Amino acid sequence: MAKDHFVIPVFVPHNGCPFQCIFCNQNQITGQADNPDPAAVDAQISTYLDTIGDRGRQVLVGFYGGSFTGIEQKKQAEYLSVVLPYMNTGKVQGVRISTRPDFIDDDVLDFLRLNGVTQIELGIQSFDDAVLLSAQRGYTSLLAQNASVLIRKRGFLLGHQFMIGLPGDSWDSLKRTVDISLKLQPDMIRIYPAVVVKDTPMERMSAYAPLTLDEAIRRTAYMLDRFLPHHITVLRVGLHPPQDNSSIVRGPYHPSFRHLVNVERWKIRIRSMLKCIGPQSIKEIYVNTAQACCIYEQKECDKAQIYPVEWIDPNNVRLVTSENQKILLSLNMRISN
Numbered sequence: 323m324a325k326d327h328f329v330i331p332v333f334v335p336h337n338g339c340p341f342q343c344i345f346c347n348q349n350q351i352t353g354q355a356d357n358p359d360p361a362a363v364d365a366q367i368s369t370y371l372d373t374i375g376d377r378g379r380q381v382l383v384g385f386y387g388g389s390f391t392g393i394e395q396k397k398q399a400e401y402l403s404v405v406l407p408y409m410n411t412g413k414v415q416g417v418r419i420s421t422r423p424d425f426i427d428d429d430v431l432d433f434l435r436l437n438g439v440t441q442i443e444l445g446i447q448s449f450d451d452a453v454l455l456s457a458q459r460g461y462t463s464l465l466a467q468n469a470s471v472l473i474r475k476r477g478f479l480l481g482h483q484f485m486i487g488l489p490g491d492s493w494d495s496l497k498r499t500v501d502i503s504l505k506l507q508p509d510m511i512r513i514y515p516a517v518v519v520k521d522t523p524m525e526r527m528s529a530y531a532p533l534t535l536d537e538a539i540r541r542t543a544y545m546l547d548r549f550l551p552h553h554i555t556v557l558r559v560g561l562h563p564p565q566d567n568s569s570i571v572r573g574p575y576h577p578s579f580r581h582l583v584n585v586e587r588w589k590i591r592i593r594s595m596l597k598c599i600g601p602q603s604i605k606e607i608y609v610n611t612a613q614a615c616c617i618y619e620q621k622e623c624d625k626a627q628i629y630p631v632e633w634i635d636p637n638n639v640r641l642v643t644s645e646n647q648k649i650l651l652s653l654n655m656r657i658s659n
């Protein structure tokens with residue numbers, strides 16, 4: 323299937339951020355990347371647009387890398403003014419920024435609206451005050467909730483970014499975080515498992531134990547199972563591969579984290595289905611080609627004939643049991659972009 327949504331990513335680091343979240347290596351953020359020149363951003367957008375062509379596609383420009391609304395407003399305006407001509411000519415349909423919840427208020431939203439921003443992602447991390455405090459995020463859960471309400475009220479698309487497994491985080495706080503997020507109706511989410519990065523306050527916290535990879539997979543699978551039925555777009559699951567592998571000291575980093583989470587979600591469903599059908603085994607499995615790799619990794623399916631096909635929806639799987647019972651499982655497996 324041809325891709326019809328594109329995000330042109332522009333990296334704008336928040337140099338001189340006045341905070342020190344325990345998981346963040348500010349030197350890495352501020353030392354390795356300079357703010358790009360607006361002319362360079364313009365050239366980047368133009369090159370991307372040439373590459374992707376213009377038939378039936380939606381294009382966003384996404385400003386990532388830090389708290390966009392924390393940088394000098396004159397600089398924000400310079401970046402956004404680069405995108406406006408592309409929006410006016412219909413070549414770009416929107417602008418996405420990411421920022422901290424405490425860098426949002428009515429004036430900020432007025433400015434963003436005027437300058438073409440359509441989507442705002444908030445680095446929430448957790449809606450649990452104890453977790454926010456231990457992570458030294460510098461705002462409360464209530465403030466993050468109010469910022470979310472304001473963004474939605476003003477007609478922007480809302481994104482929530484979560485970091486799971488921070489000090490003090492637990493299944494209970496995770497469930498509360500998901501409950502609160504769902505009430506705020508985000509349009510999109512990202513989930514990052516917390517890892518210990520070199521030269522961060524977290525590296526010096528000897529008592530802190532990051533999640534194991536298995537636990538991070540289980541918690542992320544739980545989150546997807548809560549968010550996806552509400553048609554919330556999952557923009558990202560798992561950390562981007564680091565430029566330097568040695569920058570991650572410990573924690574649940576895996577280059578195929580998203581795939582492992584999907585395997586886990588299949589495992590849960592197939593096991594619960596097998597419980598329902600009793601002593602029968604699975605004889606045949608019809609699965610969308612894109613999801614077949616997850617099925618090959620299921621122990622319960624190793625004796626089954628697996629048929630990767632295009633005609634079955636990626637959210638569904640069709641099973642034939644040893645007693646020829648035909649079962650259509652609706653899994654809501656898709657991770658959309």
Ligand code: SF4
Pocket residue numbers: 336339340341342343346347348351388389422
């Ligand atoms: S993660 Fe925290 S410390 Fe790092 S740039 Fe963002 S707000 Fe600043």
